[in-house]
Structures are given as C-alpha cells and as structure tokens.
Amino acid sequence: MTVTRTASTFAPPVMEARRWIEGVTFPADRPLINVSQAAPVDPPPDTLRQAMADAALTRDDAHLYGPVLGMPALRAGLSDQINRHYGAATTARNIAITSGCNQAFAATIATLCDEGDEVILPTPWYFNHKMWLDMAGVRSVPLPVGDGMLPDVEAARALITPRTRAIALVTPNNPSGVEYPDTLVMAFFRLAQAQGLALIVDETYRDFDSRSGPAHPLFHQDGWEETFIHLYSFSKTYRLTGHRVGALVSSPERLAEAEKFLDTVAICPGQLGQYAALWGLENLGQWVAGERDEILARRQAITEGFPALAAKGWSLMGLGAYFAYMRHPFDISSADLAPKLVTDAGILCLPGTMFWPKDAPQGRQELRIAFANLDADGIAELYTRLSALKV
Template identity: 25%
Template sequence: MPSSPIRKLVPFADAAKKRGVKVYHLNIGQPDIPTPQVALDAIKNLSETVIEYTHSAGNESYRKGLAEYYQNLGIDISSSDMIITTGGSEAITIAFGACLNPGEEVIIPEPFYANYNSFAIQTGVEVKPITSSISNDFGLPPIAEFEKLITPKTKGIVICNPNNPTGYLYSEKELETLATIVKKYDLYLFADEVYREFCYDGHSHHSCLSLKGIEQNVVLFDSVSKRYSMCGARVGALISRNRDVITACLKFAQARLCPPALGQIASEAALKTSKEYFDGVYNEYIERRNFMVKALNEMEGVYCPTPKGAFYTVVKLPIDDSDKFAQWLLESFEHKGQTVMVAPATGFYATKGLGKNEVRIAYVLKKEDLKSAMECLAEALKVYPGKTL
C-alpha cells in the first residue's frame, strides 16, 4: 500500500506544532465550513435508546430521501438503485470488487485522487493512467489517447468531476466523448461526483447518470463529506441503474454488515439543508479561490490554473522536488512563527516522475488564514535551497 500524499507528512506537522510553529493545513480537503445545523440537531436530539445495525444497503428512509435529491436534479433514479456506504471510499472499493476481477484494468486521467491507487491495490485492479497536463489546465486527454490504452483487460474508466486534485470541471462535450468510448468497448464508467455542488463561474455540473446510451454502464460515487462539511460522518453512496451491479455490490455491503448508523441519521437530516446554506458556502469558496489563485500567480515562477469546481488546485512551483519541499516547509522553515502544509503532487500521479514540481493546495481555510498561508509560501519559495529559478 502506498502512503497517502495527503497524510504522510502529519508526523512532521505534529513536530512543528510541538515546536510552537503554527501550521496552515492546505494539504487536506477538510473544510472549516460549519456542518448544517439541521444535521447536528438530528444527533443532539437522538431519541433512539439502542444504536442498532441498519440495513446493509442503508436506511430505506435515507435512500428514498437521497433518490429525491437526485430526482430534483433531473436524474431519474430510485432508492433501489443505491447502496449507502462508509464514505465514498467504500463505494469505490465495493464497486471495484464487484465489477472487476483481479488483474483487470481501469483507465484514469492523472493526476487523480491519490487513494484510487490504494483502492485498486486492495482489490487487485490495475490502474492505467492517461496523463492530463497543467499546460491546458488539466483538460480531458484526446479520445485517441484513451483508445491506445485499451486492451482485453480494460474494463472501466474512472472520472472525478469536478476533479480532485485539479479542480477541473469536465464539460458536457467531454463527458459525451467518454461515453462514446464506454459504449464502443462496453466498459464501466465509474463516476466520482462528490464535489457536484461546487461548480463556479456559471458552469453547470453534468452528471454521468444523465449520459444517453450507457445507462447500464455508469456506477456513480457520492458522499456527504464535502457537500455538507461532514467528513467525519463517513457516509457515501454507490448508485447504478444496473441491477446486476447493485446485486453484486450488496453482497460486499452485507459482508461489512452496515454503514454508520449515526452518520446516516445526520445525513438524512442534512437533506433538508436550506438553499441559503449552499449559497453562502458557494460565495465563500469563490472568494477564497479568487484570492488564492491571484496570490499564487503573483509569485515568481508559479502557475496556478483557475479551478472551475471543487476546492483544490494543482500548482506548478519553481522547485526541484515537491516531496522534499513539503517536508522542508515543516522541518526547516517558518515565517513569523508560521508555515504551510501542502500535498506533493507526485502522489496524485501513477506515472513515475510526474508531479515533482507540483503540489495540491486545498483552499478550505478562511480568507484571513489563506492570506497568512500565501505569505508564508511566498517567503518559503524565496529561500528554499532547491528552488529552480
């Protein structure tokens, strides 16, 4: 198992804090946005006297509520088309286990969410990366590049939209391009859409569940972690109109008994979150994003694309090695008693050697903290021994 590029530097961050250094965490997608009060109240006012097992597919009332959420987005699914999971992570491992045999392959545009590598290793699946580039802000590679990678062992494509770690939002045209490949070779399209609510600048989110002609091929992953700032609830969902897929996935779900009972209670209540909450969150992230992108691009030798979705970006820095740089920030650097923690982009690529001058930054901190973090990063780049300017 590979170490998480997001979490592997935690011991160095802990040591820095023990030395009295304030660490700004730009390495992990843990929003500081308050969880909706309606979800917190559901836990505080719990009437149950026994925390029982739930149905292996999740509470029916929650599944019906989640199906209604999708129906309001114009996506026709029912409660029987989904399995509630222990976070989006379990949805992915269950889907890989149910749909793919050991040694079979999935194609994933890189850089991609680092744990896809771990989920593939757990289930014996081979990842075949197709590289997108910061030179075009990580747009979808050409269809011809996908076809070059397809072999008899290729069984699926994994897409994250909006994308973690790049913040790229795939257009409807790009997704339709993917659909032609999926249909031509009868592949699964595993669609990670946990950042659906975070699309900016008037751009709309187009769900893979809305693609025509591949209704039986799509397996979608969802989560409450980011949408409601409920990362610790550990509640996700696996959704597919393919009955055979759902039947197979339920066997994996039964093996782990059930998803978190308390998390489901909070998640079901969160479905009642007001539009005003989301409007406030949207405006907050837009302000943070705009400030951070401007600050980064004003630093000498730095290039930061403008994310169209999620709350991450992959940034190109004038450094020799992002792993060394991230550790150096925590071990050897401080500015006004402060430093920053970033995630080396090397861990978001499957192709060795890529990402050595890139880091992922999450703009999940309030603007005042982001301002201090950007000041720290700017000063660090001036004195880092491995700078390449």
C-alpha cells in the first residue's frame, strides 16, 4: 500500500487528547481542568467584536477575496509595530499575512525545502512543525535541549549536513515556555548565516514574554532578511484563534515565492480577521499590556505554588508564556499517565511523548501544562489534584 503524505505523520495531538474526555462525566464539585491547548477560551474584548461587526456590515471587501499576501494596511501596520518593538527598519514589503502562524511556517518551508531536505528542530518540539515537515517530505532532525531546556549551538552545528536548509526555534518556547536569551538566538543566527541556512524564529507568544523590550537584535543585523525569518501570530494576542491571522516576515523575494504557496492553499487570509487584527494594532495596546500582566501573574502563581508538587517528587523544567513543562515522579509513561489524569484527577493535559520523536525516552516523564486559562484559584486546584494523585 502506498504511504501517503498524511499517513507519514501522526494524528493531531490536541484532537487526540480531546477524545480522552468523550463519555467521561465530571462532577460539579470537580469540573474538568483543561490545560491541553495553548489558546484563550474567552472571546475578544467587546470593543474589538464591535469593530469586527462594523466591518462585516459596512465593508464590502470584508466578504471578498483580498491580496494573497494580505491587506496592505495590516502589512504596513505590523511593519510599524515591529519597527517600534525591535527598533527595526522593515517595510510592508517584508510582511506577508497568513491564515495563522502554522500556515506561515508551512509557507516558509515551501520556499526553503525540496524532497529529502532537512530542518533542525530543538526537542521537545512543537508538534505541528514536525507534522508539516513530515507531510512535506522534509526530515526533522531532532536537537535535544540541554540545561534550562535550551538548545546548544555546537550540538546543532554537528547535525548540519549538505541537505540541511534551516534551523527552527520557538521562543517563548512551545512546549516548555522557556524564553531563549538574546545571546543564544544571536549565536544561532551567526551559525545559520555562516552555513548558508535559514533561521526560522516562531514568536507566536512574544507579547507574553516576561522581558521588557525586544527579545533579540536579529532585525538589526546587516542583511537580516537573507537568514532570519520571523513568524508571528495575532491569535493569542487579540483572542482571534478562530479567525486564523498570522504573519511571515522576510525578504520581498522570499515572500514572492511564498505567495505561490499561499495562493494555492487559501488564496488569501480571511478579510474579517485581518480587519480585527488591524483594529487591534491601532487600538488595543493598553489592553494587550493588561493581558500580559495577567499571564505573568499566573506564571508567578505557578512558581509560588510549585513547592507542593516538588515535595511529591515533581520537577518544573520550564515556565513561560502559556506553558509549564513538568517532570512527573511516577513509574509510568506520560503517554499512559495523561489519559489516566482525565479519569483520576479531572485534568486534561498533553504528555511529553507528543513533543519528542517516537520512542525517545525523555518524553516518558514529561507533561505540558497550558496554564494561561487558569486563574490563581484554578492553579491552586490543579496543584491540589496533582499532589493527591496516586499511580
């Protein structure tokens, strides 16, 4: 039987995890704690929803095809925001708007890779990156992280072959939450530049970085667009996950190649979502700052409450953005523990095995907790249930 592109990879992990709760009843005094997906469950603020309604009612073009690379005003608006945040000098010609950040990654790979090429991914990896590379016929080369859940530049250098086309980083990281130091990101840039590779940096969670100011100086480097490819998402920032609005930032020449891919996949990003993202850029700066403060407060609650779990043998391996990455103390694979948590503790989370190559031993002891939708009381209840767990 022929192995198809889709059969070359695994089932979507979040969808697989959702099936664990089918048919399970959660009592009123112990409702499900869902920490499986890094997506806000609340809708956008009312002001943004009103702006979207106004666009739907008054803008005819909100219902028509738009430019493949996105609305000119949104491309210019994101360029301006990038320039202010990073001290950069991009223009709208460096910006492509995509149907979510996953599509930005897929389009990037289409411009870089041929059948049998290779991309280096730090592990634990973001599983959708691995899935797309599988379906594109591109080999994912795992780069296991070291101390502090950080990838090592020299270890990456040793993995480079004549078929290597890119190194892909996610910072703040999914799944670990760790924020990569600017010196580390720059070291990867220099490695990629020297080797003639692309450095893809997915910054979906940049608006929730605990550091003030830009997280790296990559946009300041001469000829940055020949090496650095920046991926971004409006989805988490403005709670627009269902509208799928992301971005790819690179050279105009690369975006011309990406346009071929994007035109055949979606023709254009959704117009209404783009109007929402543009309105958010222009009007929600203070609101986003408040959202960031709340996420950082929840991160602090994860830190302050963790000693209760540490006393039970748990370890906090990584923390930041939407995620806490934990090592559990039980003599059971996380692939078996995670479904068991649904019935035994009323918790839905993802096992570390979903973020590592098949049969990699590291994932057996690891769990990802997407805590962004839990307030302080919810985090305390999560810890209470995990502390009481007996396996």
